[in-house]
Amino acid sequence: MTPGEIYIYNYPAKYGRKDYDLYSTGANGFDENGLGDDVSNWMGLSNIPNDKLQDIFLSRDELIFFGVLSGIIILVVLFFVLKRRKALRSSLPK
Secondary structure, three states: OOOOOOEEEEOOOOOOOOOOEEEEOOOOOOOOOOOOOOEEOOOOOOOOOHHHHHHHOOOHHHHHHHHHHHHHHHHHHHHHHHHHHHHHHHHOOO
């Protein structure tokens, strides 16, 4: 952000995931609500309201659930791969 530009501060935040929004109007000097050439503290998530961001990202409990579920699936697959490998080795001629 360059000195002399106009800065907009919103509390509570309307666009970003932080408690507040801070953005400049950019080189063209027009307030585009963080879009266009505006520079914001939420770059990349510019036109997604806070209440919609909660729908996009998983909650802590969901992350734990999917992490445990993924671990169980990996262990089951590994078990069957090793079991199959052992069966193949035992069927080879000695």
